[in-house]
Amino acid sequence: MEQLEAEGDIAADYLEELLDIADLDGDLDMDVEGDRAAVSIVGAELAQLVGRDGEVLDALQELTRLAVYRETGERSRLMLDISGFRAQKREQLVALAADTVARVKETGAPVSLDPMSPFERKVVHDAVAAAGLVSESEGVEPRRHVVVLPE
Numbered sequence: 001m002e003q004l005e006a007e008g009d010i011a012a013d014y015l016e017e018l019l020d021i022a023d024l025d026g027d028l029d030m031d032v033e034g035d036r037a038a039v040s041i042v043g044a045e046l047a048q049l050v051g052r053d054g055e056v057l058d059a060l061q062e063l064t065r066l067a068v069y070r071e072t073g074e075r076s077r078l079m080l081d082i083s084g085f086r087a088q089k090r091e092q093l094v095a096l097a098a099d100t101v102a103r104v105k106e107t108g109a110p111v112s113l114d115p116m117s118p119f120e121r122k123v124v125h126d127a128v129a130a131a132g133l134v135s136e137s138e139g140v141e142p143r144r145h146v147v148v149l150p151e
Contacts, residue, residue: 001032003072003074004032004035004036004037005030005032005037006072007037007068007072007076007078008030008031008032008037008038008039008078009030010067010068010071010072011030011037011039011064011067011068011076011078011080012028012030012039014063014064014067014068015028015039015041015060015064015080016028018060019041022049024043024045024046024049025043025044025045026041026042026043026046026082027041027042027043028040028041029041029042033079035077036076036077036078036079037076037077037078037079038078038079038080038081039064039078039079039080039081040080040081040082040084041080041081041082041083042082042083042084043083046082046083047083049082049083050082050083050085054085054086054089054117057080057081057082057085057086058117058119060080060082061078061079061080064078064080065077065078079119086119089119089120089123090123093120093123093124093127094123094127096113096124097123097124097127097128097131097148098127098131100113100124100128100148101127101128101131101132101133101148104133104148104149104150105133105150105151107150108150109150110147110148110149110150111147111148112138112145112146112147113145113146113147113148114145115139115142115143115144115145116144116145116146121137121144121145121146124146125137125146128146128148132151133148133149133150133151134148134149135147135148135149136149
């Protein structure tokens with residue numbers, strides 16, 4: 001827990017500096033979610049830090065993880081959210097997983113979903129497992145996708 005809090009502090013310092021350089025206002029919130037540190041930035045004018053479909057957010061998360069690695073020498077699984085983008089995406093993906101699980105149970109046939117990022121696939125795998133079914137990832141990036149399997 002202490003290590004995750006330290007990762008959050010390092011990440012917050014890095015992100016505060018980034019916001020200052022970019023002359024953007026944002027409030028940072030640090031937390032520990034399960035087995036990873038989580039940092040959220042909220043502010044009025046931060047859409048450019050999310051980008052189209054979260055592409056800029058993904059890049060900023062990787063840069064932040066590198067900053068943590070530089071300080072600790074340990075690989076970080078830190079999650080970054082900006083303006084609630086990931087939280088909203090998670091809700092949509094959990095709903096998609098529930099609909100897909102229902103369809104698989106009804107038809108008894110596997111269902112393949114559209115390609116997703118690693119974050120999106122993890123959310124879907126977790127939701128499918130919670131519903132009592134099994135899923136697996138197939139394909140190669142950037143076309144890697146989730147297949148939900150019948151019981």
